[in-house]
Amino acid sequence: MDMMQVLLLLSENNDERNRVDPKVQLAALYLEIKEMMNLISAMERRLDGIAHMTEDCRVEVDRLILDKPRWASDIAEARERIIRQRGLSLKDMLSIQQEVVKLEENMRQADLRIEELQQQREQYEENRQQLTARLRRQKAQYNQHAGVYNQEKAKADALMAEFAAKEDALLASLEPDDRSLFREALRSNPDNPVVILDGDICSGCRISLSTQLVKHVNRGNRLINCENCLRVLLPSSALNDQ
Numbered sequence: 001m002d003m004m005q006v007l008l009l010l011s012e013n014n015d016e017r018n019r020v021d022p023k024v025q026l027a028a029l030y031l032e033i034k035e036m037m038n039l040i041s042a043m044e045r046r047l048d049g050i051a052h053m054t055e056d057c058r059v060e061v062d063r064l065i066l067d068k069p070r071w072a073s074d075i076a077e078a079r080e081r082i083i084r085q086r087g088l089s090l091k092d093m094l095s096i097q098q099e100v101v102k103l104e105e106n107m108r109q110a111d112l113r114i115e116e117l118q119q120q121r122e123q124y125e126e127n128r129q130q131l132t133a134r135l136r137r138q139k140a141q142y143n144q145h146a147g148v149y150n151q152e153k154a155k156a157d158a159l160m161a162e163f164a165a166k167e168d169a170l171l172a173s174l175e176p177d178d179r180s181l182f183r184e185a186l187r188s189n190p191d192n193p194v195v196i197l198d199g200d201i202c203s204g205c206r207i208s209l210s211t212q213l214v215k216h217v218n219r220g221n222r223l224i225n226c227e228n229c230l231r232v233l234l235p236s237s238a239l240n241d242q
């Protein structure tokens with residue numbers, strides 16, 4: 001096969017490969033999936049937070065419930081002391097009574113707090129259930145999208161492998177120097193590594209080339225790359241020969 005033809009086929013193969021490249025074609029879907037995953041992580045962290053707050057409520061209720069009988073027996077004991085111990089000074093009696101009032105107030109506050117904590121727990125439980133349902137839906141949606149992505153990715157990867165194999169076969173028919181020249185052009189210009197010389201201008205970067213270089217390109221017996229953009233330059237006659 002003629003070298004120009006090989007180059008044109010390589011260029012065509014590259015165009016087709018770029019059209020299916022999953023890095024480009026599936027980028028939007030990939031981002032969407034990543035955002036879904038982030039959302040799921042955020043929901044899971046929020047659920048963890050709710051579980052911790054619920055546990056804090058439970059611990060506090062347990063502590064208050066344990067305190068109450070102790071306070072109740074302290075109250076009973078203080079009342080008994082007032083009744084039993086005659087001859088208490090007024091000051092002592094008042095002090096005991098103040099203690100009873102304080103303990104009774106503690107009991108009242110504890111009951112209020114327990115009620116408040118129970119309500120909070122109910123609210124947390126409601127939030128937990130809602131969030132769990134949302135998380136389940138979100139995960140189902142994620143799995144569906146990830147399934148589509150994986151399928152598309154596998155298809156695209158198989159095509160990419162085919163294009164790579166075709167490129168290798170085409171490159172094998174080039175001289176080693178020309179092969180590395182093409183690879184260099186492809187590395188710097190993955191979208192269009194091969195361009196046509198337009199008069200004395202590289203149609204890739206629109207830079208005017210030296211007469212010497214133009215002469216070499218038009219002779220067409222070895223590959224020449226643009227000094228500026230490194231694209232492989234083909235004479236315009238290469239298109240006519242096709």
Ligand SMILES: [Zn+2]
Pocket residue numbers: 202203204205206207226227228229230231
């Ligand atoms: Zn150029």
